[in-house]
Amino acid sequence: DTEVTQTPKHLVMGMTNKKSLKCEQHMGHRAMYWYKQKAKKPPELMFVYSYEKLSINESVPSRFSPECPNSSLLNLHLHALQPEDSALYLCASSHILSGWVGELFFGEGSRLTVL
Amino acid sequence: QQQVKQSPQSLIVQKGGISIINCAYENTAFDYFPWYQQFPGKGPALLIAIRPDVSEKKEGRFTISFNKSAKQFSLHIMDSQPGDSATYFCAASSPAGGTSYGKLTFGQGTILTVHP
Numbered sequence: 001d002t003e004v005t006q007t008p009k010h011l012v013m014g015m016t017n018k019k020s021l022k023c024e025q026h027m028g029h030r031a032m033y034w035y036k037q038k039a040k041k042p043p044e045l046m047f048v049y050s051y052e053k054l055s056i057n058e059s060v061p062s063r064f065s066p067e068c069p070n071s072s073l074l075n076l077h078l079h080a081l082q083p084e085d086s087a088l089y090l091c092a093s094s095h096i097l098s099g100w101v102g103e104l105f106f107g108e109g110s111r112l113t114v115l
Numbered sequence: 116q117q118q119v120k121q122s123p124q125s126l127i128v129q130k131g132g133i134s135i136i137n138c139a140y141e142n143t144a145f146d147y148f149p150w151y152q153q154f155p156g157k158g159p160a161l162l163i164a165i166r167p168d169v170s171e172k173k174e175g176r177f178t179i180s181f182n183k184s185a186k187q188f189s190l191h192i193m194d195s196q197p198g199d200s201a202t203y204f205c206a207a208s209s210p211a212g213g214t215s216y217g218k219l220t221f222g223q224g225t226i227l228t229v230h231p
């Protein structure tokens with residue numbers, strides 16, 4: 001099983017809503033990532049979890065709140081977002097290898113629209 | 116110094132032709148150079164990757180050429196097919212020091228269109 005599953009595939013929310021994006025993998029990967037991707041742009045790293053602990057926060061606004069309940073699950077809680085936060089949110093996972101990042105397996109993404 | 120510069124932004128190739136995408140980097144600490152392929156509505160998927168101890172790596176129709184002294188690497192797609200039409204991202208990462216992972220720095224992407 002080499003899949004990273006993300007739900008929902010599409011999400012529309014207002015600026016006052018609270019919603020969550022979910023990600024699941026069963027490849028035994030101990031690193032999980034959230035990326036944000038705008039149209040025709042490369043993915044931008046937001047957060048990295050290593051062994052279920054937050055290890056990198058790329059200065060992401062607090063209206064994005066990540067959570068890693070266990071080694072297979074990764075959530076991104078959304079609150080009071082702005083229209084400019086509309087984007088494709090990608091989850092990825094990888095093995096933790098000695099000294100370098102292993103192959104990242106990406107999900108298909110959750111397309112978020114903030115009205 | 117963390118940038119990876121990718122060119123061209125878009126590329127149109129006839130079926131059967133060779134597609135070439137180039138990337139350049141500044142950070143000499145980078146030691147892992149993957150290429151990702153992304154189809155519309157999908158997440159990126161690893162296509163091929165290289166470490167700087169080799170100058171070339173080939174997997175099927177896809178070849179990475181790596182020039183360490185010039186700090187450049189490129190993707191060659193031989194016998195390009197319409198199914199290769201996608202966005203291609205080069206990337207680079209450096210050793211993570213005391214941690215067990217590194218950040219990937221992506222190039223800006225190349226939209227490849229292969230005409231039948």
